[in-house]
Amino acid sequence: MDNVAAIGQRPAHEEPHEQPGFLRRYIFSLDHKVIGIQYAVTGLLFLLFGFTLMMIMRYQLAYPMTPVPLVGNLLSPANAAGGVLLPEFYNQLGAMHGTVMIFLGVVPLAIGGFGNYLIPLQIGASDMAFPKLNLMSYWVYVAGGLVMVATFFVPGGSAQSGWTSYPPLSVIASAGQTWWLIGMVLLITSSLLGSINFIVTIVQLRAPGLTWMRLPFLVWAQLGASFLLLLAFPPLEAAGVLQLMDRVAGTSFFLPSGLVVSNRLMTTMTGTAADGLASGGGNPLLWQHLFWFLAHPEVYVLILPAMGIVGEIVANNARRPLWGYRHMVYSVGFLSFMSMVVWAHHMYITGMGTTLAAFFQTTTMIISIPSIVILTSLLMTLWGASIRFTVPMLFALAFMPMFGIGGLTGLPLGLAPSDIHLHDTYYVIGHFHYVVAPGTIFALFAGVYYWFPKVTGRRMNDVLGHVHFWGSFICMNVIFMPMFIQGLGGMNRRLYDGGAMYLHNAELLKWNVVIGIAAWTLGLFQVPFIVNFFTSIRWGRPADRNPWEATTLEWAAPSPPGHGNFDTTPAVYRGPYEYSVPGARRDFSPQSEQEPA
Amino acid sequence: MNFPGLPQQASAHAPQIDFVLGLEHWSMVVLFVAFFAYFAFVLVRFRQGAHPRADYHGMRSRWSLYVVAAIAISEAVLLAAFELPEWNDRINNLPSPEEATVVRVVAEQFAWNIHYPGPDGVFGRTDVNLVAADNPIGLDRSDPAGKDDITAINQLTVPVNHPVLIHLTSKDVIHSFTLYEMRVKQDAIPGTDSPVWFVPTITTEQMRQRLGKSDFEYEIACSQLCGLGHYRMRGFLNVVSDEEYRSYLAQEAQSLRR
Numbered sequence: 001m002d003n004v005a006a007i008g009q010r011p012a013h014e015e016p017h018e019q020p021g022f023l024r025r026y027i028f029s030l031d032h033k034v035i036g037i038q039y040a041v042t043g044l045l046f047l048l049f050g051f052t053l054m055m056i057m058r059y060q061l062a063y064p065m066t067p068v069p070l071v072g073n074l075l076s077p078a079n080a081a082g083g084v085l086l087p088e089f090y091n092q093l094g095a096m097h098g099t100v101m102i103f104l105g106v107v108p109l110a111i112g113g114f115g116n117y118l119i120p121l122q123i124g125a126s127d128m129a130f131p132k133l134n135l136m137s138y139w140v141y142v143a144g145g146l147v148m149v150a151t152f153f154v155p156g157g158s159a160q161s162g163w164t165s166y167p168p169l170s171v172i173a174s175a176g177q178t179w180w181l182i183g184m185v186l187l188i189t190s191s192l193l194g195s196i197n198f199i200v201t202i203v204q205l206r207a208p209g210l211t212w213m214r215l216p217f218l219v220w221a222q223l224g225a226s227f228l229l230l231l232a233f234p235p236l237e238a239a240g241v242l243q244l245m246d247r248v249a250g251t252s253f254f255l256p257s258g259l260v261v262s263n264r265l266m267t268t269m270t271g272t273a274a275d276g277l278a279s280g281g282g283n284p285l286l287w288q289h290l291f292w293f294l295a296h297p298e299v300y301v302l303i304l305p306a307m308g309i310v311g312e313i314v315a316n317n318a319r320r321p322l323w324g325y326r327h328m329v330y331s332v333g334f335l336s337f338m339s340m341v342v343w344a345h346h347m348y349i350t351g352m353g354t355t356l357a358a359f360f361q362t363t364t365m366i367i368s369i370p371s372i373v374i375l376t377s378l379l380m381t382l383w384g385a386s387i388r389f390t391v392p393m394l395f396a397l398a399f400m401p402m403f404g405i406g407g408l409t410g411l412p413l414g415l416a417p418s419d420i421h422l423h424d425t426y427y428v429i430g431h432f433h434y435v436v437a438p439g440t441i442f443a444l445f446a447g448v449y450y451w452f453p454k455v456t457g458r459r460m461n462d463v464l465g466h467v468h469f470w471g472s473f474i475c476m477n478v479i480f481m482p483m484f485i486q487g488l489g490g491m492n493r494r495l496y497d498g499g500a501m502y503l504h505n506a507e508l509l510k511w512n513v514v515i516g517i518a519a520w521t522l523g524l525f526q527v528p529f530i531v532n533f534f535t536s537i538r539w540g541r542p543a544d545r546n547p548w549e550a551t552t553l554e555w556a557a558p559s560p561p562g563h564g565n566f567d568t569t570p571a572v573y574r575g576p577y578e579y580s581v582p583g584a585r586r587d588f589s590p591q592s593e594q595e596p597a
Numbered sequence: 598m599n600f601p602g603l604p605q606q607a608s609a610h611a612p613q614i615d616f617v618l619g620l621e622h623w624s625m626v627v628l629f630v631a632f633f634a635y636f637a638f639v640l641v642r643f644r645q646g647a648h649p650r651a652d653y654h655g656m657r658s659r660w661s662l663y664v665v666a667a668i669a670i671s672e673a674v675l676l677a678a679f680e681l682p683e684w685n686d687r688i689n690n691l692p693s694p695e696e697a698t699v700v701r702v703v704a705e706q707f708a709w710n711i712h713y714p715g716p717d718g719v720f721g722r723t724d725v726n727l728v729a730a731d732n733p734i735g736l737d738r739s740d741p742a743g744k745d746d747i748t749a750i751n752q753l754t755v756p757v758n759h760p761v762l763i764h765l766t767s768k769d770v771i772h773s774f775t776l777y778e779m780r781v782k783q784d785a786i787p788g789t790d791s792p793v794w795f796v797p798t799i800t801t802e803q804m805r806q807r808l809g810k811s812d813f814e815y816e817i818a819c820s821q822l823c824g825l826g827h828y829r830m831r832g833f834l835n836v837v838s839d840e841e842y843r844s845y846l847a848q849e850a851q852s853l854r855r
Contacts, residue, residue, distance in 0.1 A: 087825040094822075162822045168787060169770040169824060256788025258725040260768040262706070263733065265725050284771060284786055318643075319651040324661075349773060349820075350784045351791040354685050361680060365672040372668060376661045379632075382639040384652030389644070397640070404632055408625040415676070417683040418618045420782050421603070424773060424820040488602040488618075490777040492820050496828040502816055504604060504777055580651040587651065 028139075030131035031563060035138050036117030037455065040448075043109030046145060047441070048526070050100035053093045055523055060085045061498035062516030079157065087496040091160035092152070092176070094494060098163025099180070102298065103187050104145045106440055110305035111191075111229070112141065114447055115198055115222045117455065121554035121561065122216045124207025124570040124592075129200040137193035144186030151176040151183070162494065164295070167254035167287050171246045172261055181244045188237040195229035198222055207553065209572035213329070214591065216552045216576040217315075217322060220329050221308030224336040225301045232297035232340060239290035252282040285350055292343035300339040302436055303403070304332060306443035307374055310396045313450050314378055316550045317393035318385030319587050321577040324377040331370035331377075338367040348416040349423045357416045364414035371407055375400060386580070386587075390548075391465035395446030398473055399439055406434030409484065424494075427487020430480045438476040445472075445529070452533075453547045457559045458540030464532040471525030478518035482511040549588045552576050556592045598623070607778035607804060607815065607836070609796035610686065614780040617679050624671065691794055692760035694718075698842075700753065701764045703734045704772035704785040707826035709817055710734050711753050715745030716850065728768070747849040751832035753817060756842035757800045765791045773820035776834055778804070782820055797836040804836075 020029075029035060059068045065084055067073075072083025079089035116134065120127055128134050151158040156174025159165065170177050202223050206215070245251040257280040259266045315322045322328060344352065345360045352360075378400060387393070409431040412418040422428065445468075453459045486508045491499045498512045499505035546555040557566050570592040578589040599615050600622040606612055642648065701712035701720060710733050714720045721736055721743015728735035733750070737743050755761045765774050767785040774793065775782045783793040805813045817832030837845065 087828065091822070091825060091827075160825075166771055166821070169822065172770070259787055260705075260725050260728050260735075262769075263728050263730055265728065283788070285789075320653060320655055323655050348684075349782050350786060351688070351789075351793070354681075354688050357684050357688070358681055361676055361684075365676055368672065369665065369669055372665055376665060379636065379639070380656045380661050382636075382643060384648075384655040385639070385643045386645050386648050386651040387640065387643050401629075401633060401636060404629060408629060411625060411672075412618060412621045415617065415621065415680045417614055417680055417687065418621055420687070421614055421618060421777075421780055423782055485602055488600065490604050490818075492775075492818060494822045494827060496825075499828075501829050501831055502818060503812070503814060504816055504818075580653045582653055 028135060030127070030135055032116050032120050032128045032131065032134060033455075033561065033565075035134050036113055036115070038138055039108050039116055039141070040113030042142065042145070043105050043107075043113055046100050047105035047109065049149075050097050050105050051523065051526075053097045053100065055519055056085070057090060057093045057097065058512075058516040058519045060090055060496070062513045064497040064500050085496075088160055089157060090496045091162075091494075092158040095159045095162050095165075095180075096148070096152070099148060099159070101436075102163065102302070103184070104141075104148060106302050106436065106444070107191070107298075108141060109444055110302065110440065111198075111222065111225060112138065112194060114218075114305055114309065114444070114451075115194070115226075118451065118554060119198060119201055119219060119222055120205070121454075121557055121565060122219050122552055123202060123205060123210055124553045124566065124572065125201065125205035126564045126566070126569075128197050129204055130197045133193050133197050137190045137197065140186055140193065141190040144183045144190060147179055147183035147186060151179045154179055164291060165243070165287075166291075167243060167246065167284050168256075168259060168261075171243065171255060178244065178247050181240045181247070184240045185237055185244075188233045188240070191229045191233050192237075195226040195233075198226040199230065202226075207570050207572050210553075210591075211572075213326065214572055214575050215329075216308075217311035217325065217328055217332075218305070218308030220332050221304040221311070224332040225304040228297040228301050228304075228336055228339060232294045235290050236294035239287055242290075243287065246282070252280050254284050254287045255280070255282040256284065257281060285347070288347055288350070289344065292346045293340075296343040296346065297336075297339045299432070299435065300335060302440045304336070306399065306403075306440040307332075307378075309443045309447040309450075310378060310399045312550075312552065313392045313396040313446050314381055315577040315579060316450075316548050317388045317390055317396070318381050319388070319579045320381065320385050321575070321579060322377065323380035323383070324373070325575070325577065328374050328377045331373045335367065335370040335374075338363060338370070342367055342414075345414050345419075348419045352416070361415055364410075368407065368411070368414075375404060375407070390449075391460070391462055391469060392446045392450035394466075394469045395442045395449065398469070399443045399446065402434055402438035402442060402476070406431060406436075406439050409434065421490070422487055424492055425487035426483040426491050426493055429493050430483030430487060433480050433483070437480065438473070442472075442476075445469075448533070450548070451554075452536065452540075453543030454554055454557075454559050454561070456537050456540065457543055458536055458538075459543045459547060460536045460540060461532050464528040468525060468529040468532070471528075472522060475518045475522035475525060479515050479522065482515055486511055546590075549586070551578055551588050551590050553591055556590060604777045605799075605804065605808070606780070607797060607799045608776075608780060609798055610683075611778070611780040613683055613686075617675075617683060620675065620679065624675075628668070691792055692762050694762065697760040697762040697794065698755050699762045699764070700755070701734075701766070702753065702774060702785070704765070704767040704774065704819070704823075704830075705733060706769055706824045707819070707830035708733070709751050709753070709774070709830075709832040711749040711751075712736070713747040713749075713846070713849075714742075715747055716846075717742060717745055721746045733768075745850065745853065747846065747853070749849075751817070752835065753832060754835040754837060754842065754845050755797060756839050757797050757836050759839075760794055760796050762792060762794045765793055770823050771821050772823045772830065775818040775820045776815060777818065778815055779834075784821060797834075800836045800838060801834075802837075 067083030154175045158176040159180035161170035161173050242253040342363045345364045489508045491505050491508045572591045580587045581589050598619040600619045703710040719742040722740040723735045765785045767787045772785040774785050779795045781795050815834035819830035
């Protein structure tokens with residue numbers, strides 16, 4: 001009886017109060033906010049790294065076979081002879097650009113960064129449900145990231161079979177691919193730890209009064225993305241281990257019988273072939289099914305948090321509730337479910353039969369509907385609004401047409417007959433970059449500008465923000481719009497010389513120069529962001545708890561929130577976006593305030 | 598209806614592919630313009646300066662629902678009326694071997710091996726153990742059916758206005774056999790025989806005259822990353838008249854006997 005009382009009524013002063021040391025506070029912290037910041041900063045650094053890889057590639061594409069300025073001479077002769085990229089190194093840069101941007105940059109920033117930092121704050125919790133799992137998730141991600149970067153230094157260089165790593169090419173590739181697979185297994189493990197934590201936290205730790213239909217849209221989006229990571233990633237983890245076995249243990253899950261590489265037969269007897277690889281009885285397409293079973297939901301893992309961030313910022317800067325909030329929530333659920341059954345629309349050109357193709361074309365058309373509903377709701381939110389063009393709002397507004405272009409151009413790719421012409425051309429590159437770069441990454445920038453005052457207690461500089469936005473917006477379009485022209489004209493992706501070998505590309509090559517210049521200029525326009533980010537931490541204009549006059553719970557906590565987040569556990573009295581309520585004193589009514597404001 | 602920027606059409610089914618491409622792209626243009634017009638309007642009309650107090654209820658009409666419904670119906674029509682039949686035509690309506698020019702194409706890093714059955718119309722046996730630098734497809738010349746087989750590298754010659762049926766495979770990694778002007782693209786997958794077909798309608802020579810480019814060639818491109826030489830895995834498709842095709846085959850048969 002005494003024990004029960006002791007547990008149930010432990011007075012506050014008995015909480016452990018010892019100050020943890022530097023390591024426990026900043027490096028191996030269990031605080032979701034520190035882990036969120038760690039994820040976000042690491043993710044931003046990887047975004048810069050992945051973008052740098054692309055800026056190097058773009059030189060080779062714009063000016064094939066000429067030495068790359070600045071960095072060409074820093075690269076080893078095995079990668080760039082006399083500063084000119086070698087084709088195998090070009091392929092490494094390509095594979096690693098995709099891998100780094102998706103698995104080390106955007107997802108860790110969108111889910112690990114924004115999810116970790118904001119979910120407990122937006123649901124009124126003091127931390128995640130499993131803080132130690134959270135800590136482990138971050139450090140397993142760092143380990144995966146370090147393995148990925150280290151692949152550049154193994155003999156033969158990094159993975160070079162595209163971020164898709166299609167066998168047999170990937171299985172016969174140099175040692176970098178083995179480490180790529182090990183890195184992927186680590187990253188997937190990290191995602192699984194994170195996603196289960198998010199789901200449990202959202203289900204269990206909501207503040208009193210925070211019913212499901214009062215959840216901020218961003219929390220719904222993170223919940224959908226977490227389910228996708230939890231359900232779609234394990235097949236790729238399994239596939240990654242199978243491919244690893246094909247490479248190191250002589251199995252042949254993905255290698256068919258009678259494989260002849262460089263006119264040398266790979267035997268089916270393990271160990272008798274000179275290089276120890278066996279081939280026999282496997283199927284290269286099995287990998288593609290397992291890979292895309294993750295990699296298509298992955299697209300929605302990238303886009304859902306972006307939609308969530310945009311929803312928050314649009315409601316706040318439109319000064320009115322999200323239009324059709326319920327439909328948006330149902331759309332997130334439906335979108336998440338449907339995203340698990342569209343994967344093979346990446347595979348029409350393998351010679352897919354009509355039954356399978358009909359199924360995947362139909363599901364692909366169906367999944368467009370919830371995306372359109374969400375985008376339409378965001379647009380309708382602007383009707384009757386009182387729009388403030390703040391820097392986060394500019395990025396959030398730009399997301400809409402950019403994601404619109406990305407979504408629309410998915411249509412001809414998702415339908416098999418038109419995919420015949422466009423598959424594996426620059427059209428595909430243009431399409432998914434519109435979704436991910438000026439789409440998702442713009443939303444992430446919007447989020448950084450929007451929640452920066454909450455995280456640091458200071459605001460970012462507006463002038464630098466405007467320079468960053470307009471420069472990035474123009475450059476992004478000059479980079480990706482010409483890719484549709486190149487793709488419609490038939491220029492293939494992943495060509496080391498940018499397509500110069502082919503006569504049919506003659507008219508399209510000039511765009512490579514335009515795209516290159518815009519890409520390097522885009523790099524320059526990130527400088528104001530980097531300067532702004534670091535100087536504002538120290539010298540930014542101080543911000544109070546609620547600098548944007550917003551309604552959701554995180555703005556009720558101090559800026560920055562201390563350990564445990566809120567002064568007292570908040571209670572929730574209304575929906576997430578009660579802006580401009582008729583009869584209210586102010587144009588925002590916070591969720592945690594009892595009386596109508 | 599055709600959308601600008603597409604390559605020349607040179608096969609019987611190319612206009613159908615371009616028709617769906619055009620339909621999709623013009624619909625996209627219409628949607629995007631409408632979207633952008635609305636977007637620009639609300640940004641100006643409902644900016645804070647022009648509309649200082651937001652309206653809690655906002656849009657009350659249901660027309661956005663009708664827009665979404667209209668898009669859904671258009672997609673269903675597009676799918677049922679055009680896309681599914683066209684794909685069925687590509688995949689299932691293969692020409693019979695009697696009426697078609699039947700060729701095997703065996704891809705490897707980084708070349709296209711072409712294999713004709715020869716006058717007997719039967720492909721000779723191939724064996725992976727016979728593969729060598731001078732016999733890249735491992736053709737067994739001791740097999741009676743294989744004696745007259747014709748092989749070539751990176752040069753695929755076919756007669757105009759007859760269906761071409763290609764049996765596509767690969768020796769090593771996945772490649773993708775692409776003929777832009779024919780609107781043909783099919784992955785070449787090791788261990789798999791993928792049929793792909795088309796009817797070329799314009800000879801290389803006619804296309805040269807039409808474009809006024811004496812150096813024009815139909816190119817075979819590889820569309821699937823296949824290694825460090827992927828970018829230079831280029832072949833040529835020579836579309837010729839019946840007469841030229843017969844003399845090509847005769848010439849090749851002659852060189853076999855020598």
